[in-house]
Amino acid sequence: MTHNGPVLGSTRLTEEQLLLREAVRVLADERVAPRAAAIDREGTFPEDIRQLLAEHDVFAIPFAERHGGLGADLLTLILAIEQLSRACATTGLILAVQSLGAIPIQIAGTEEQQDRWLPGLASGEKLIAFALTEPDAGSDPSGIRTRAVRDGDDYVIDGGKRFISHASIADYVVVFAVTNPEAPKPSRRLSAILVETDRPGFKVARTEHKMGVRGSPTAELAFDRLRVPVANRLGEEGQGFAIAMQTFERSRPGIAAQAVGIAQGAVEAAAAYANQRKQFGRPIGELQMIQALLADMDASTEAARHLLYTACEEIEAGTADAARWAAIAKLVAGDTAMRVTTDAVQVFGGYGYIDEYPVERMMRDAKITQLYEGTQQIQRLIVARSLLSRS
Ligand SMILES: Cc1cc2nc3c(=O)[nH]c(=O)nc-3n(C[C@H](O)[C@H](O)[C@H](O)COP(=O)(O)OP(=O)(O)OC[C@H]3O[C@@H](n4cnc5c(N)ncnc54)[C@H](O)[C@@H]3O)c2cc1C
Structure with missing residues (x-):
């Protein structure tokens, strides 16, 4: 196996994956992050952000080239959802839901059905x-x-x-x-x-x-x-349940990516605040109890990310245990996002509890990753069933 990218645990990113991640990161920082607070406050679907993702071919990532897509693998999609969610969880979800809805067509649709519906989804002209x-x-x-x-x-x-x-x-x-x-x-x-x-x-x-x-x-x-x-x-007829379960094997990593992105956004916001906020005559980042919080946040986010990337490689390689890998990735990433964002609010003190800073939004956003596409309890059931069936 040849890879060009830097080592990421047992995972390496290819040159294409690194380029795409960087392009989406820049888009997220420059165009999405400045809108995130207003999107949350207004509570309406950001049509401008949908247009932005369409113009920059972000919707195209998980679709085959013959349908106007980029033909990228699962890990590449995950990198994009992670970067968007780092800035705005709603925006990460736009891409994740488009993929969630398309997967049943991709895995069970006839060629005619795929030709009929997938090009509009790949361009972002249609939503599913x-x-x-x-x-x-x-x-x-x-x-x-x-x-x-x-x-x-x-x-x-x-x-x-x-x-x-x-x-x-x-x-x-x-x-x-x-x-x-x-x-x-x-x-x-x-x-x-x-x-x-x-x-x-x-x-x-x-x-x-x-x-x-x-x-x-x-x-x-x-x-x-x-x-x-x-x-x-x-x-x-009668295959619907199987199609839904197979869909989750490829869509739950998207929710895990949303969770890792939210956690990463919180780590960065908390570190920046710790450098700047002074109490007792010095930045709170010099206090060891704050350093411990930050270190645990950073380490657990990195651990969740590496597990997610490995899960994507396993699923893409066609492992028989795809449901377990998808469940493990979502379980660990969702719980990490909840803990890390809660700790980020702690680093901010009272300022973490008001909407002047993004961490209170991130904490609210993190909670959903423990609930949808199967609650954390359901992920645990899947992992335990897989473990017990193997022993
Ligand atoms: C914002 C949002 C977006 C959503 N988007 C979609 C979507 O696009 N498409 C879609 O189909 N659904 C969607 N959902 C639904 C979501 O997937 C469900 O809410 C979720 O699966 C849990 O179902 P429930 O809410 O009925 O909870 P329940 O199933 O009633 O669960 C209640 C509690 O019991 C626990 N529990 C249930 N069964 C077990 C068990 N066997 N063992 C242990 N604990 C158990 C649960 O973990 C939970 O803690 C969305 C939900 C939300 C909130």
Whole structure:
């Protein structure tokens, strides 16, 4: 294996990955960071940032060249999400959700379906959402009630979804609905169906008021005799659960990258503040208790990052244990982001608790990485199951 980049634990970045990371870092520092506080305060989707990402081909990263993408690997996508999230967690999530929604098409779509939908997603002209969760089906998708009933060449979908990122602004939503209620195994009851959001019967019931990632709209959806061609189904009937689980193997590293980026942003903000804030006649960065906080923050962020990069390499290489690697990366990165951002607020003292500085936003943003795409408890279940099945 030949690599040009500097050593990063057991991982080395290629020349292309280093260049892309640097380009996204500059974009994030110069164009995204100055908007982050306002995006959080206003709590509306930043259309200008979406345009910025489209103009700079950032949406193109996870798509194949034949669909207008850059044909990059998972680690390259992760580097971009990390750099964007370091400046603004909502912006990192724009890229992560676009990839989350596209993965079912990439892994289960026919060539015709991929040609139809992926180019618009790669250019950023179209947005997509991924709709699994329902009011009574969060950690346990077997509780999904949304029904898709076959009627000639169409499905008629009735039901609803809750907590769906970007669904109120998306052009497409991948909906997981029950098509085979009688299937003996709950995991064979669902199908994945791509719904164009301008179809009659598709309704955004409301959007949520949230603690963090406040520029990312989270929508409740209602489907009332929503008619969609059977040709919009991804994969076979009954494969929906498997498609969702395979999707998480490639999308959870994106949430881990968001977490590592948030943590890195907090480390940098805290170090800068510790150099400048004086108490007892000297910078607080000279106090050993502050130094210990900063050192632990830096070390744990670096550890989470290296684990994430290794997980990406394992998943990209086709390991049989992809679900475990994705879960480990998200578990460690999410918990790290929560701890590091909380400690960053501590370094800032009372100033950490007000919105004059970014660390209070980062602490609120970090919390979601422990919750969505499977809570930390669900990640632990996956890791434990994998471990026990091997021993
Ligand atoms: C901002 C935001 C954006 C989201 N975006 C999307 C999206 O785009 N698409 C989508 O489909 N969903 C999305 N979600 C939904 C998210 O994935 C769910 O909220 C999450 O999976 C948890 O489900 P729940 O909220 O119903 O919690 P519950 O499943 O009710 O869990 C409650 C508590 O019980 C614990 N628990 C549950 N089962 C177990 C178990 N077996 N063992 C141990 N502990 C357990 C959980 O860890 C948690 O602590 C989003 C949520 C939020 C808040």
